[in-house]
Structure formats: structure tokens, C-alpha cells
Amino acid sequence: MSIGPNLLRLDAVGKDYAKVEARGGRMRLVFDLLCGRGAQQVFRALSDVSFDLNRGESLGIIGENGAGKSTLLKIVAGVIQPTRGTVQVRGRVGALLELGSGFHPEYTGLANIDLAAALLGLDPDELADKREEIIAFADIGDHIREPIKHYSSGMVVRLGFAVATALAPDILITDEVLAVGDESFQKKCIAWMERYLAGGGTLLLCSHSMYHVQKLCRHALWLKEGRAQQYGPSAAVTQAYLAFHEEKSAGAKQPIPQRAAAAAGVYAIQSLELRPTDAIDHGGELLVEGEVYSPDHREPVVLIGIVRADGTPVYGVASDMDGAALTRIDAHRYRYSLLLPHLPLLPGKYFVRAHALDPEGVRLFDNVERPLVVKGETRELGLVRLPHRWRASVES
């Protein structure tokens, strides 16, 4: 094996998961695996991911749910083997994958420390030294003698973090654990991380917190649908990722075409019109109307809301709250119309949103919005004008 300068090197790593659909599929899969030809029907969880990780250069892995982040971490941790490509690790890897990974619920905290030590390959002597350290860091008091199943999730994280960090790994892999635990423990973790990184430790962090990625990692890898979308300095990658999300959520606010709604079987707002269209005088009359699609002939509930440009909700009301009925156009189309006389919004930029809900008013399916500018001259502050009256003070 070539010995490079890197702690970790992934070269064109890919991972396929076997897809099993039919009932006989599992038999078929076992047969294929025994014949050594691998699964025939696969889901590509990861393809062609390559990167080098040098000592002291932490890497943040970001991406949407199902992008392959956990798969990648598991491959680096050695839990699963890559279907394609190679992984080279030089040094000790400590992995903390999900809450309390590897803990046995029936065991006490102490017994779980022993199990973890056995998994890590610690000597009994080494363990004796470390045990006190772990117990002190976890700081969960006498709970250490109780079975893990009686722990709160925060305590499990504390113990897990204490164990994973106790053996001073060269690479520490963590999967969104910083988000759990109470404030003081999070601070303790971050402080530990910073000490660890300052001391030349290397972190492989999988997180949805761009703040943590920017703070702790020099580089970031953005995974999208199992592929590396972008790799580079963490600030640039996280900004690109956030920009992608803003565009994506902006895109979701257009009406779902009726064909798509019918195909998905969801209630969907078909149109949203404002009268006047996009600008209104303060105190004027606003009419909000449009059509909503129902996949199953039942009358949907429509929720109309007004938010300020920054997303602060101002007011929202649903048709079922007022017991209002929609106008039936045909089996699948209903018309809604909401009149807001004397709109009390203060001048500024707002959005009017319409949501389609199921007839029970429980599940929210759709979200369409239109900008609305309220014009006017006033020095009042806030969102709406509340009815008010100044009174002369009366001395009794």
C-alpha cells in the first residue's frame, strides 16, 4: 500500500444498496450474493466520491436528507464497504454515528463503556485509565450505574460523546450529534472540538448546521444525490448550498399544475389572484380569490395568510375556522374568495399566501404566494394598525 501524506483518501468511492421489491426478491438476492456477482438491482447511494483529508484539516459534509452523507461516513468508519473505489485510512478513527451508537439498552453505562472499549480494541489497562476520564466528561452522576434504556436522550449523547472522544482518535467522525444535548453540554462539546482541532485533530462532520460547518471545518463537501456537487473551502460551499435551498423553496411557491396534483393525489391551489393586483393603499379593500383542486371530490379547506417580506406571520385564517363553504365549479375544482375590508396593514412589503388543506383541515399540501405592497404615509411602527385612542389623563 502506498503511504501518502493524507490521513484519509477516498478514490472514486461508490456504494450500491441492493433493491428488493418482489417477495421472491430476497431469495434471488441471496442467490446472487452467494454466486459472488453482487446484487443485480441496485440503488446508487453514492457514486464517484473522491477526496483527501490531511491531518488537521477538517471536512464538513453537507447535503439534503438522502444525499448519501451517512453512507459516506459509514464507509469511512468501516461499517460498510464501498462497492467501487478505494478507501485508505491512516490512523485511528473514532466514529459517533447517531445517538448512542453501539450502546446496548439493557446494559448499564459502565458496562457499555466496557463494550465500547472492547469494540475499540483497548487494553484492560488502557481502559482503567480512560474509564474515569469518560465518566467525568459524561458527567451524568449515578446514572452511570443504571441501564441505558432509562437514560434521557441527552444523557445517551453525553456518554457517547465521552466514549468517542476518550481515545483521542486521529479522525473523529460525527453525525449531527452537536445538535443534541443541553446548552451547557453543547458548549462543552464545542470547546472540546476546538481544543481537539487546535491540537492537530481532524474532524469529519456531517451537519445541517452551516454555522458549525463554517466554524469547525476548513473544507466542505456538498453531496447531492450521491455525487459530489461541490468541494472546496467551507464558506464557499455552504453559501452555494444555502443559495440552492433558497431557490428551491422559491420554486415551490408556484402553483402545482393540475395534472401534477392529480397524479400525486394532493389538494392544490390552482390560482391565487389579488384585487387590487400588487399594490394597495393602507386601509383599502383587498380581495383574495382563486381556485383549488381536490383529488377526491371532497371540498378542501383553504388557508389564507399574510406574512411580512421577511417571513414574519401577520395573520392567517382558514375556511373551516369560519365555517365558510367554497364555491363548487366541478367535481375537482372549487373557488375561494376572501374579502379583507379596511386592510389594517402598515405600509411595507408583504406576501399573501394560500394553502390547500385536506377537508379535515389537518394536512397542508400546497403553498402559493403573491407579493403585496401596501402604500401609504405614516410613521407608525410595526405590522398593523391596532384600534387605539389617546385619552386625556384624568386626575381624581
Next chain:
Amino acid sequence: MNARAYESSTSAAALESDPLPIGARAARRRNTALFLNFFRRELTTRYLGSTTGLLWALLHPLALLGVYHFVFTTVFRTRGFGAQSFLLFVAVALWPWLAAQEGLQRATVSLANYAGLIRKVAFPHELAVYASVAATFALHFTGYVFVLIVLAVFGEPVRFEGFLLALPVWLVLVVATAGLALALSALQVFIRDIEHVLMPVLMILMYLTPILYPLSLVPESLRPWVAANPFAWIVDRLRAALLDGRLAVEWSDVIAVVAALVLFAAGRWIFRRLSPYFEDFV
């Protein structure tokens, strides 16, 4: 948590079943420690979940023995057990059978019990199966020795020098059971029916094995079929050693040792082929 250390490399080409190609010695030390931990876990969580669990695990075969005694000597009045009583005749064969049966059943579902670890930690999955088989055998072998001592105290003619042969026979049994357990446990991860099919199959097999009756009572024409059952060899050799004190090695012993090793190798081969895919299915 988990660790991989120094200079390891995994690739699609080298699908080793040991995910930790650390130094060979360090790996062996780690695996031994892990096995012992799992072994203790098997004994404590399975039997000590309730305080009387371990006691019950030892008493269960005794209770079975008592019932068989009642059914076969009081109700059916079976004869033909030679010099010793029905109790000793059955006891010699019953414990190894129960060890193998329980070992197989427990090991088959063992990977599901370790699902949490398999999904998140790198370790050789085989250890879970070995620990499961080893714990069951340790328990029943203890019970076996205990029962034979008690029967000897009550005057049954137990030939304790027979353990010179009985021990290797148990060893052959544990190796064969482990091999079969490896295959079944790996298949169980993908095909959940195995667990449910295993129980009745083992039940039927028990009655087809000369555990509760001597081979001599089987009609002449059927005898070769019954004797062909591999477990019949175990029963036969244990009785020869512990009841008759015959310690001579036979040709069948060599075949049995080879068969057990082949079974183990085959079971391990199947296990190692399937184990890289456990994480997704367990």
C-alpha cells in the same frame, strides 16, 4: 463508536470480512476481548434478565428429562436400555441435543439482536454468532456434567473416564453447530422464514434421532436410515464412551471430524459472502 486503526485500506476488490485490517495481533486481541464481552452479554441478558433465569435454563432440560421418563417408562413401558436406567440413557444424549438445538435457534436470530452494532460499528459479525453458540454450549455442558455427577451419586453406572472421548465429541458438535449457525444466521438476515421453519424441523429431527430410544429398537430395515443421521453418530459415540467405557477410535470418528470442519468452512464461506450486506437488511 468504533475504531479502525493504522494503515487500513478497504476496497471493492478486497471484500474482507474483517473490516479492521489492523495489525493481525492487535486484531486478534480485540476480537478476543469483543467475543468475551458478547459471551458475557449472551449469558447475562438472556438468562439473567430475570434473577432465576440461569437456574431455569439449567432446570429446563431436567424437567424435560423427567417428563420423558414418565412418558416412556411409566406410560409406554419401553425396554431395551441395557444395564443403565432410562434416565441415564437419555440424559447422555439429551443435553448435547438441546445444546445444538438451542444454539442453532439462538444463533439464527443473533444478528438481529446485534442490529444496533452492525448498523453503526465496524466489527467482525461472526463474533455475535460464535458468542451465541458458545454461551448455549457452556451452559448446557455445565448442566451435562452436573446431571451425570448427580446420577452417579444415585448409583447409575456413569463411566467418567469416557469424557476422554466425550469431550472431543462435544467439540465436534460445537464446531458443526457453529458452522450451521453461521449459514442460518446469515440467511435469516435476508429470509426471515428460516427462524420459523427451524423450530419444527429440529423437533422432527429430534424424534428421528435415537435420543429417546436405542437404535436396536428400530426395525432392521429402517436402521441404516436412522443411523445415517449425523446426530446419531454423536449420540452413539457419547453412549459408547460414558455408558460402556469404550474409548477406541473408529473410522466414523475421522469422517465426523472432517464433516464438522467442512460444515464449518462452508458456513463461514456463506456468512462471509453475505455479511457485507447485513448493514442494510438486518
